[in-house]
Amino acid sequence: MILKIKKYSELIRPLIILFDLLIINIIIFFLSDREHWNLQFILYITLFWLSIAFYTKFYNVYRYTHVLKLITLLFSQFFVFLLAFFAYYTIFEEGVIVSKQSNVVFSFMATITSFKFFFFFLLKKYRLKGNNYRNVVVFGESKSAQNVATLFLKRQDLGYRFCGFFSDKQSSSKNFLGSIKDGLEYTKKETIDEVYCEVNSVSSLKLKEIRRFCNENKIEFSLIPENKAIYSKDFILEHYGTIPVLKLKQLPFERIETHILKRSFDVLFSLFVCVFLLSWLLPILWVIVKVNSKGEFFFKQKRDGINGEQFYCYKIRSMEENYLSDLVSASKNDDRITSVGMFLRKSSLDELPQFFNVLIGNMSVVGPRPHMNIQTEKYLKEIDNYLIRNSVKPGITGLAQVSGYRGEVKKKSDIENRVRLDIFYIENWSFFLDLKIISQTVLNVFKGQESAY
Template sequence: MKKSFFVIPLSFLAHILIVNIVLYALTPVTYKNAFTIVFINLAWFFVTYSLDFYPTARRESFSQSLKNFFKLYILFGLVYFTSFAFLKPYPYSWQYLSLVYLMICALLMLFRIFFYWSRNLVRTKEYVHTRTVVIGRDKNLKKIRRIFDIPKYGYRYMGYFDNSKSNSPTYLGDIESSYEYIFNNKIEEVYCLASRLSKDEIKHIMNIADNSLKKIKIIPDNKELFSRAMSIELYDSVPVLNLRASPLDLEYSNLIKRIFDITFSLLVIIFVLSWLTPLVFMLMKLDSKGPLFFKQKRHGVNKNTFWCYKFRSMTKSDDSDTKMATKNDMRVTKLGKILRKTSIDELPQFFNVLKGDMSIVGPRPHMEVHTKQYETSVEKYLVRHFLKPGITGLAQVKGYRGEILRKSDIINRVRYDIFYMEKWSILLDIQIITNTVTNIFMNDKKAY
């Protein structure tokens, strides 16, 4: 952010004050031990420094910074509780110290929310705008302009230069005239579209920018290959584009999701399935012949096959592994209609989650025959197999569950699954679970 030299020091100072004020007010004995105070404050500095916690990208939002915040909570929490080992005897109970720590976390989070709110507000003011120009014009110009036009990012787009003349009001002239314009109009950031510039032109612009304290950024010629999930990795000094990046590529993200899956599944198994399973068993024996559970081979992560479990909701048939349930399907039993309408038939899949074959939230697993059908007829269908399948998913809460009546149903399902993979967060998982439960009580028309 322009004129933001003091933002990082002030943020650091505010956080340190919050930590120390809460500790002084709620655990005053702490301040009778100088070593403990020095330990806590130095630990805060080293933890935030190791996480690169304070420097934020211009386009970073509050939700994007949450993963760093949770890592900070975990690491600083370890420091916090360790620090009380220096106080003997312990003047406070562990329950009380936990509440104090939660108070610190809550106040830090509130300050972070205020920081992003005030930052976005300040960036809407004229005097903090970053003046930018673009050199070159291709399909990326419109895309980058959409970013410049968002007030909270704090850009002021002046126009573009290109050797192809245009009547556009933002056209400023040919590439040669851009050099003088950059000097005379206090331009701070120059964006170069590589597809429209030669190697010598880019080098010349880089020299001008370096010698005049202007930031230069190159937008590569993407050949229409890039995606919103793309990331750049450095192999030594060689930049490599990862076109299918996901937050779940990171080990800690997978760990958080797995811990959530195990915890949630155990709660459902212990407090719901423990009494619901015998009840369904008794009702099923009165309703129809057959086993309690129905199992079917489905494709999971990396297209690996696993047994997916459900409460049986249909009579036994030869096409159970090839034909989806349809509206008014004669195979569905009387009890099965209730189980399917309320999604109770899916609950045994929490055992699949506990085993590690599935996740609570993810793309719904399809039958093997359907995978073979769609992998050749639906573009990017197999991308959804980069993730563990889920009991519920983003596509399902958006209305694309159950029977596939039109090709657009499976296409949109795949699009939502890929969007989920690219934008995963634990908060998104919680939101999808909440929407799934809500849909059960709102008479989902596709629950049959």
């Protein structure tokens, strides 16, 4: 039985980022002219540091990262940041003598460099003592697979605990634990963090099965290529010393920078909508809805949020109050919909209160649309990979909606296409994709969509 311990590796990067920002601002505060240390300057420096770090991948330092790679990251980050730092004085403080600022910037560069190397080697020493490790297994028995296993056994400072290897070909090695089928059962039963597959000794059918298994159980999956392997676009080539390993590309939502950028945009955009649109439009709609039919103005319903957490999703009531509201979704010519409600649904105005959900933090402006709980239970059983939608916050609008898949689900292909587009969005997110979806949503409001009812 493998010892189960609680790991805090996911906290390392956020803490390092926070520490770097503190170093920068503390040094600037104590060494620069106080009159230049203001909110505008703090926001400028913080924003540019994080933006540059995002594009230089400054914080993408892993347990297998070589020290030369670390030096390259430091050089790239500081070179671009220096330009941004001194550009501030050209744009906002023209004529200010920057000789003193040179001392400031080189002071925090030296401090951050020292800290980065200190923490890099401190972690190695910590892992060398058997802490902060990741349990790994290898599928395959070729020379390449054995080289990786040997590396994990010898380089304890990398923090990998090699548990054994599995292969359909029998082996007399003491690390051999059984067939690939045995390996999947072992991986599921024990706390395995990473799986490595040698492409030359595992069939393509088995590779697909192992990869699907890892995706479902949130286990990191990597390939050990043969020397002349053709690399998939889904993988990036890394080197553990001199050994090549193919690792799955990090998805956008697996990066903390994505969540910071997306949440910042959500808050700013929602505040803008609430202040300049909802502040005067909701009172008008309240009067119209109340005059048209009896009942509450707001309608709330429990929906699945990120990681399946339940939350109340708010809308403007568009139906007569009825006991089927949580059981049956709206259909075309649904007699529960009021005359005003028909307009609200057609124009998507009934969704506006969800900007409050965004401010609270249980929704995003753009993301997979949350379904009724009874629908979620049904689709979980019928649709492959449906649960992947819950890995991000649900949205007011989404790629599936602007692509025509909204409203009533009449046939299985309707929900299959929604899930397909939602997964595409999760795997290919970018800030500009969000802007494109928002723009298309606004256009659709004015053009109208046939499935909006």
